[in-house]
Amino acid sequence: MTKRDYKYSENVSSAVDIDGIKFSKSExxxxxxxxxxxxxxxxxxxxxxxxxxxxxxxxxxxxEKEILSFGRIDKLTADTVYIGGGTPxxxxxxxxxxxxxxxxxxxxISKNAEITVEMNPESCTRELLTxxxxxxxxxxxxxxxxxxxxxxxxxxRIHDFKxxxxxxxxxxxxxxxxxxxxxxxxxxxxxxADIEKCIEVAGAHxxxxxxxxxxxxxxxxxxxxxxxxxxxxxxxxxxxACERLQENGFIRYEVSNFAKNGRVSRHNSKYWRCVPxxxxxxxxxxxxxxxxxxxxxxDIKAYIGGAAVEVTQLTDKDMYxxxxxxxxxxxxxxxxxxxxxxFGCTLDERAGNNLSxxxxxxxxxxxxxxxxxxxxxxxxxxxxxxDLMI
Amino acid sequence: xxxxxxxxxxxxxxxxxxxxSTLADRLMEATATLTKRxxxxxxxxxxxxxxxRGITIKLTPVRMFYExxxxxxxxNLIDTPGHVDFTxxxxxxxxxxxxxxxxxxxxxxxxxxxxxxxxLALDNNLEIVPVINKIDLPAARxxxxxxxxxxxxxxxxxxxxxxxxxEGLNIDDVLRAVVKNMxxxxxxxxKPLKALIFDSYYDNxxxxxxxxxxxxxxxxxxxxITMMANGKCYDVTEVGVFQPKAVAINGLFAGDVGYVxxxxxxxxxxxxxxxxxxxxxxxxxxxxxxxxxxxxxxxGIYPADGSRYDDLKDALERLKLNDASLFYEPETSSALGFGxxxxxxxxxxxxxxxxxxxxxxxxxxxxxxxxxxxxxxxANEMVEVTNPSNLPPIGEIEYMEEPVVKASIFTPPxxxxxxxxxxxxxxxxxxxxxYIEKTRVLLTYTMPLNEIVYDFFDGLKSRxxxxxxxxxxxxxxxxxxxxxxxxxxxxEVCDALSIIVHRDKAYGRGRAMAEKLKDVIxxxxxxxxxxxxxxxxxxxxxxxxxxxxxxxxxxxxxxxxRKKKLLEKQKEGKKRMRQFGSVEIPSEAFMSVLKLxxxxx
Numbered sequence: 001m002t003k004r005d006y007k008y009s010e011n012v013s014s015a016v017d018i019d020g021i022k023f024s025k026s027e028x029x030x031x032x033x034x035x036x037x038x039x040x041x042x043x044x045x046x047x048x049x050x051x052x053x054x055x056x057x058x059x060x061x062x063x064e065k066e067i068l069s070f071g072r073i074d075k076l077t078a079d080t081v082y083i084g085g086g087t088p089x090x091x092x093x094x095x096x097x098x099x100x101x102x103x104x105x106x107x108x109i110s111k112n113a114e115i116t117v118e119m120n121p122e123s124c125t126r127e128l129l130t131x132x133x134x135x136x137x138x139x140x141x142x143x144x145x146x147x148x149x150x151x152x153x154x155x156x157r158i159h160d161f162k163x164x165x166x167x168x169x170x171x172x173x174x175x176x177x178x179x180x181x182x183x184x185x186x187x188x189x190x191x192x193a194d195i196e197k198c199i200e201v202a203g204a205h206x207x208x209x210x211x212x213x214x215x216x217x218x219x220x221x222x223x224x225x226x227x228x229x230x231x232x233x234x235x236x237x238x239x240x241a242c243e244r245l246q247e248n249g250f251i252r253y254e255v256s257n258f259a260k261n262g263r264v265s266r267h268n269s270k271y272w273r274c275v276p277x278x279x280x281x282x283x284x285x286x287x288x289x290x291x292x293x294x295x296x297x298x299d300i301k302a303y304i305g306g307a308a309v310e311v312t313q314l315t316d317k318d319m320y321x322x323x324x325x326x327x328x329x330x331x332x333x334x335x336x337x338x339x340x341x342x343f344g345c346t347l348d349e350r351a352g353n354n355l356s357x358x359x360x361x362x363x364x365x366x367x368x369x370x371x372x373x374x375x376x377x378x379x380x381x382x383x384x385x386x387d388l389m390i
Numbered sequence: 391x392x393x394x395x396x397x398x399x400x401x402x403x404x405x406x407x408x409x410x411s412t413l414a415d416r417l418m419e420a421t422a423t424l425t426k427r428x429x430x431x432x433x434x435x436x437x438x439x440x441x442x443r444g445i446t447i448k449l450t451p452v453r454m455f456y457e458x459x460x461x462x463x464x465x466n467l468i469d470t471p472g473h474v475d476f477t478x479x480x481x482x483x484x485x486x487x488x489x490x491x492x493x494x495x496x497x498x499x500x501x502x503x504x505x506x507x508x509x510l511a512l513d514n515n516l517e518i519v520p521v522i523n524k525i526d527l528p529a530a531r532x533x534x535x536x537x538x539x540x541x542x543x544x545x546x547x548x549x550x551x552x553x554x555x556x557e558g559l560n561i562d563d564v565l566r567a568v569v570k571n572m573x574x575x576x577x578x579x580x581k582p583l584k585a586l587i588f589d590s591y592y593d594n595x596x597x598x599x600x601x602x603x604x605x606x607x608x609x610x611x612x613x614x615i616t617m618m619a620n621g622k623c624y625d626v627t628e629v630g631v632f633q634p635k636a637v638a639i640n641g642l643f644a645g646d647v648g649y650v651x652x653x654x655x656x657x658x659x660x661x662x663x664x665x666x667x668x669x670x671x672x673x674x675x676x677x678x679x680x681x682x683x684x685x686x687x688x689x690g691i692y693p694a695d696g697s698r699y700d701d702l703k704d705a706l707e708r709l710k711l712n713d714a715s716l717f718y719e720p721e722t723s724s725a726l727g728f729g730x731x732x733x734x735x736x737x738x739x740x741x742x743x744x745x746x747x748x749x750x751x752x753x754x755x756x757x758x759x760x761x762x763x764x765x766x767x768x769a770n771e772m773v774e775v776t777n778p779s780n781l782p783p784i785g786e787i788e789y790m791e792e793p794v795v796k797a798s799i800f801t802p803p804x805x806x807x808x809x810x811x812x813x814x815x816x817x818x819x820x821x822x823x824x825y826i827e828k829t830r831v832l833l834t835y836t837m838p839l840n841e842i843v844y845d846f847f848d849g850l851k852s853r854x855x856x857x858x859x860x861x862x863x864x865x866x867x868x869x870x871x872x873x874x875x876x877x878x879x880x881x882e883v884c885d886a887l888s889i890i891v892h893r894d895k896a897y898g899r900g901r902a903m904a905e906k907l908k909d910v911i912x913x914x915x916x917x918x919x920x921x922x923x924x925x926x927x928x929x930x931x932x933x934x935x936x937x938x939x940x941x942x943x944x945x946x947x948x949x950x951x952r953k954k955k956l957l958e959k960q961k962e963g964k965k966r967m968r969q970f971g972s973v974e975i976p977s978e979a980f981m982s983v984l985k986l987x988x989x990x991x
Contacts, residue, residue: 032948047947084947212943235938255941271948285948293951312951322954363915380915382940386961 016074019309021292023076023276028110030080030270030277033063033099034284035088036300039123042145043156043225044184046217048283048298049086055300060095062304063281064102070278071106078103078278079110080267082118084141089119089128096128100135109136114266116141116180121159121167129174140171141180141208146187147197154188155222168205178263180208185237186229187214188222195237196244203248207263211241212256213379238379254330255378272326274342291319319343320350321389328385333365333372347371354387394645395574396461399603400519401468401483403511404493405501405859409523412555413493413564414452414469420561421454421465423633451601451647452634458569465568466647468588470507475736477863478683481510482662483588485679486603486647489517489572491564492545496522496530496552499538500826502800502861508543519567520547526554534827542826575645583607583615583666584673585642585650590660592711596628598654599636602666603647605677610641614669615652618676622659623669624652657714685717685733686793686864687740687760687843688776690886691747692729694754694966694977699728705751706730709743716743721777725886725970726756726980731777737843756968756977759889759984762839765791765867778888781874784925791867793839796821799850801858803831808853816841816849817892836865840890845984875900877907878921878928879973886980897929903983904932910979913937918973 016023023029037056038049070076081103088096096117103109116139117132124142132140142164146152149160159167171179183198202209213234216223242252250258254272257265270277276289282303285295291314297307314322320343327334339347348355355371358364363377363384373381404410417423454465468487470480484490490511494504511518520539522532532552539547551563577584585602593599602609609615613626630638631648642648654660662683665676693702706718717733734740740760747753764775768786775781797818801809806823810833813820818835825831837846842862850858875896877887887907891899900922907920911934918934942953967974 034947210944213939213941215943231937231939232935238939256944268944271950277948279948283947285950287948287950295949295951318954321958322950325954325957326950377915378941380937380940382942382957382960383915383937386957386964389957389961 016070016076018069019311021288021294021309021311023278023288025074025076027276027289028077028079029107030082030267030275031078031103031107032267032277032279032281032284032286033067033081033083033103034279034281034296035083035085035091035118036282037085037090038087039090039120040156040158043154043221044187044214044216046220047086048300050300052300053090053092055304056092056095058304059282059300060091060098062306064098065306066280067099067102067106069106075106075108076278077108077110079113080270080277081109081113081115082267083116083137084118086118087120087123088117089123093127093131096131096135096137114139116265116267118143119167121164124167124170126170126174129170129176133174133176138176139178139180140176141182141210142167142171142206144181144183144198144201146183146190146194147201148190148194151187151190151194165201168201172205177207179206180210180265181206182210182212185211185213185241186234188227190237192237192240195241199241199244199248203245203250207260208265209245209250209258210256211238211245211258213238235379252331252375252378255381269330272330274323274326317390324351324388325385328373328381328388331372331375331378333370335370337369350390351388358384358387393643394576396463397466397574397645398463398489398568398572399466399468399487399575399645399647400489400491400516400568400572401470401487402491402493403470403480403484403504403507404523405495405498405503405507408493408495408498408501408504409555410493411469413491413521413523413553413561414467416555416558416561417465417467417565418452418454418634419558420565421456423452423454450634451632453631453647454633456565456569458566463569465565468647475734475739477506477510478681478735479589479662480507481514481679482586484511484514484516485663485677486586486588487514487516488575489519489568491568492518492520492539493523493555494520494535494539496524496532496535497527499531499535499830500542500800502798502859505543505798505800505832506861506863508545517572518545519564519571520545520550521564521567522547522550522552523555525552526557526559538827577604577606577644579606579608579644581606581644582671582673583609583613583668584675584677585609585666586677587660587662587664587666589662590657590714592657593651596651596653598651598657598660600650600652600654600660600666601647602642602650604642604644606644606673607668608641608643609650609666609668611638615650615666616669616672617659618665618667618672619661619663619680620659624654626650626652657712661714683715683735685715685735685763686839687734687736687762688731689734689740689760690721690723690726690729690758690777691718691732691744692723692726692756692758692886694756696727698753701751702730702747702753702755705747705753706732708751709746713743715739723758723779723886725884725968725975726758727968729756733776737847754977756886756980757984758886758980760843761890762793762843764872764890767791775890778874778890779885781890784874789869790872792870792872794836794865794868795839795842795862796865797835797837797842797860797862799833799835799858799860800826801831801833801854802829805854805858806831806833809833809850809858812846812849812853813837816846817895837862838868838870838892839864840892873924875903876923877903878919878923879907879911879975880918880971881921882971883923884970884975887983893924896924900924900930904930906982907979908932908934910982911973911975912967914973916972 036049115137117137118141120143147161181202214229245258249260252258253264279286282300283298287293294309294311297303336347359366365372365374402410451468456463468483470483536547553560584606585604587600589601590598611626616623628638628651629642663680667673710716715735718730721731766773766775767788813835818837821834823833871893873893875889875891876883904920904922917936920932921928922930967976
């Protein structure tokens with residue numbers, strides 16, 4: 001992968017050029033901002049984050065600079081903003097404000113934009129929520145991971161379940177009504193009772209839930225501890241979670257994501273639909289919606305020092321494989337019409353025999369208009385996706 | 391005649407690791423055949439594998455000169471392969487010598503191969519010069535080892551040189567003993583040519599190069615020669631000696647060791663043990679003891695990537711150029727596709743070929759369980775079966791025979807119990823037990839070769855903590871209750887996993903294979919039954935449960951590429967697996983069933 005110039009559009013005035021990447025002005029963008037700071041590191045975490053909180057000022061400076069590089073000539077429009085981490089809620093007072101002021105200068109943020117900030121219970125304070133409110137944040141994603149203090153301690157989380165409940169109460173008191181929460185399946189010492197409790201709380205207070213099966217990433221303390229979750233137990237937990245969430249009025253719209261009252265994550269949906277989004281900050285990834293993906297360094301100090309982004313030009317194969325992989329994660333699957341509009345050929349022409357084979361085996365559901373993974377096969381989707389990949 | 395008085399043809403025989411190759415190096419150094427700088431460690435072992443494993447596969451003769459009491463002696467040192475698989479080659483190279491230097495480790499004493507090699511040397515009427523090596527070791531006990539040589543082998547060892555080849559200690563004693571104790575050759579240079587081929591190798595420019603010992607007569611470039619085993623005639627293009635690099639000379643005479651080139655296309659025509667003579671003035675009698683070597687161990691070799699079949703074929707052809715004892719013929723398997731049934735002189739030979747295919751030819755190969763040659767008797771005929779899939783229908787088989795060997799095991803007495811259990815378990819029949827000294831015992835058993843092929847070495851090693859040594863010789867065929875054990879995956883027989891076993895062993899092997907396969911075959915979206923069966927009768931069953939979790943977590947921070955690459959990699963991985971019906975079998979599955987006992991301990 002090398003950095004290269006790529007002409008997105010013949011008509012330069014309809015695009016914004018940043019670092020040689022051309023971003024079309026006719027799209028509504030998602031904006032992801034990465035905050036790589038945490039008070040302590042969870043033992044399963046392989047994401048880009050540090051506990052060196054002393055780097056915050058320099059980091060926010062660099063981030064601000066990157067954001068403002070977008071506003072120099074012409075503004076792109078964004079209809080989702082997602083501040084993720086790390087732990088955005090552990091930033092120093094005023095940092096969130098600086099980020100949003102910069103975003104406001106560099107982009108047209110739509111009136112009805114979905115603006116999410118990720119938080120951890122122990123750092124969710126009234127002051128922070130006030131700051132977020134004044135920045136236009138209208139959605140909070142609160143990390144629960146488990147409702148069992150023993151499990152939380154086992155993976156080095158620094159909050160307990162009581163703190164989580166207080167944080168949720170605080171959110172409601174501050175009138176945040178679009179709350180998402182997430183928990184993990186397959187943590188050490190975790191039982192089915194824990195999953196039930198997680199869902200009980202989420203059902204009572206949240207409009208969106210993400211349920212992830214634990215991936216033990218190489219190099220993490222959990223990996224080194226040699227703990228490995230049992231796939232069958234995790235699958236049982238997942239089945240239980242699906243069932244209970246449904247009973248609580250949640251609809252599964254992606255393998256790991258459940259929403260009540262239509263409150264799907266508009267930002268995350270952009271990833272699965274292969275539409276454009278910008279990635280700002282260390283380790284963040286962006287996509288022009290067509291053939292360019294880019295990523296930032298994962299080295300915080302290098303980012304602060306102004307390291308260039310790495311640009312990848314997608315091949316036809318990449319484009320197709322990504323579309324299959326991402327589209328089939330959703331319960332809506334892949335629309336034949338959308339596929340044809342994007343690729344200029346039909347899904348059936350492209351996927352060949354395997355498609356009909358997978359349908360015949362009941363792994364894929366084909367209703368004519370779209371193709372999706374059978375509802376009870378979502379948790380074993382990799383093999384199905386691999387069969388359709390080229 | 392006079393010239394022969396100053397020639398000594400000898401070899402060095404030893405148990406593995408007793409220091410044979412190191413001593414050979416020292417002899418060359420001491421006779422200034424090579425300077426220290428030219429000596430890469432263990433000069434004679436030229437293949438990487440030989441040097442790494444400390445074994446000799448191809449023979450290399452070296453000519454050296456040694457001054458003693460004012461006379462100049464020519465020494466021809468013929469290195470011998472130190473392993474049971476190559477017993478016939480060893481016996482041919484011994485036949486080219488008048489004497490043998492017997493190297494015995496001063497700490498370890500007489501071992502299984504020491505004895506086997508001594509018997510071979512005595513069969514060939516060689517004068518044996520014992521040498522006690524490694525006297526620099528703290529555990530060295532040269533006097534006891536000398537006594538052992540006298541008691542066990544019956545050789546006087548009082549005057550045996552005590553040396554350290556590693557440290558270069560007392561090497562001259564060995565050279566002197568060779569001159570004084572070994573007889574010179576006694577052939578007649580005036581008689582018709584009679585030269586024994588003890589090895590050959592293939593050279594891209596010269597064709598097959600015969601390594602020979604001239605018994606009678608002489609040979610030079612331009613001579614018309616004939617190979618007595620097959621009667622083929624050739625014109626000699628070059629004769630020479632190894633110093634240790636090949637050097638052409640005018641002629642080889644009775645008593646000499648050297649090489650003969652005659653534009654021979656294939657080493658299949660220069661078999662060890664064969665005799666070269668002049669086409670127009672042949673010797674009356676060929677050298678005794680020629681026989682065609684036949685493979686005793688067979689297995690299927692397949693390319694892990696089916697598209698590399700042609701590469702595998704080329705590689706086998708290339709190896710065969712220099713290894714006439716390697717046998718191969720194409721075969722097909724419903725599970726593994728196109729590959730080869732290969733025959734070897736023994737297990738080590740098989741391992742070496744497999745390793746060379748992977749290392750020198752960069753091939754990933756899948757091998758099936760090694761088997762032996764069974765004699766299957768039906769109403770009208772006897773067929774030799776080397777592949778379980780070729781077994782005639784059970785109804786037609788009257789009875790079967792399997793090859794047996796005589797096994798000699800040397801061990802400290804504390805391991806006798808576990809080793810006897812092992813031999814018993816391997817269907818061994820006890821013959822004898824002799825105390826060689828207080829601390830060492832020789833056990834002899836007759837044992838079916840198919841039990842040795844299946845994991846005997848490792849079992850012996852672990853039961854004796856590596857202290858036991860082992861050797862065997864072929865001992866004919868024996869009637870036996872043999873059955874074909876099949877493995878069914880998802881209801882279909884997977885031919886590449888079929889084996890022929892003794893009826894009493896079938897249940898245990900079947901169980902163990904099914905359990906092992908359950909661990910190595912990846913789960914699928916449906917349940918996969920694994921069955922072990924004899925005839926149509928299922929004797930063991932395992933089930934690979936359906937896969938229930940196969941999903942990636944979220945695309946964090948919008949990173950789509952990493953997940954895509956992960957799935958693409960997995961898809962590639964699947965392509966490398968063998969598709970058997972709807973079941974994917976990883977290459978390890980075929981290997982893993984070969985080593986069942988180890989895992990269960």
